[in-house]
Amino acid sequence: MRSELELAVRYYETDQMGIVHHSNYIRYFECGRSDMMARNGLPIEAIEKAGVMLPIVSVEARYKNPAKMGDTIRIVSRIDKVPMAKLEVRSEIYNQDGLLLCTGKVVLGFIDAVTRHPVRCPESLASLIAAHIDE
Numbered sequence: 001m002r003s004e005l006e007l008a009v010r011y012y013e014t015d016q017m018g019i020v021h022h023s024n025y026i027r028y029f030e031c032g033r034s035d036m037m038a039r040n041g042l043p044i045e046a047i048e049k050a051g052v053m054l055p056i057v058s059v060e061a062r063y064k065n066p067a068k069m070g071d072t073i074r075i076v077s078r079i080d081k082v083p084m085a086k087l088e089v090r091s092e093i094y095n096q097d098g099l100l101l102c103t104g105k106v107v108l109g110f111i112d113a114v115t116r117h118p119v120r121c122p123e124s125l126a127s128l129i130a131a132h133i134d135e
Contacts, residue, residue: 001079001132003036009071020067025102026059029091032075033106036089042128052122054108057086061104065095072096082130083121085110 013024037044044054067073076092086107093102110119 001036001040001129003032003039003077005032005035005075005077007031007073007075009067009069009073011069014069018069020071022061022063025061025063025093025104028073028075028093028102029059029061029077029089029104029106032077032091033089035075036077036079040128040132042125047122047125048113050122050124051113052119053111053113053116054087055111057107057109059104059106061102063102065099065101067093067095067101073101079129080133082126082133083110084126085118085120087121087125 007028009020013020015021034044037047047054072095074094074096076094078090079088080090081088086109089106089108091102091104091106092100093104094100110121111117112119
């Protein structure tokens with residue numbers, strides 16, 4: 001499963017030098033991940049409404065080049081394997097010139113919304129990912 005989302009860098013995301021603060025890339029990962037799920041027919045809100053929450057287990061980010069005020073970034077989000085207990089979403093962020101700015105990986109778990117105990121990936125999500133895994 002794969003998707004792309006374009007966003008304009010906003011002033012408040014930058015520091016005094018006009019460079020995007022490193023913490024915003026984690027937000028960009030989330031924007032891309034949420035958009036990918038919604039575009040493929042299963043927004044995260046629907047998973048939560050079905051009683052499963054997706055807490056973040058870990059985040060990795062590797063910064064290559066800075067994004068700047070005035071840039072339009074392209075967030076490429078990808079799920080490469082059908083999840084069982086954890087969902088791994090890989091991201092790459094490029095500027096408008098195609099320059100790679102950052103790569104990353106977010107790992108999410110699945111928990112029951114009421115008990116807060118770990119559960120397996122909902123079948124609706126696993127089936128959706130399986131249907132789009134080779135894209």
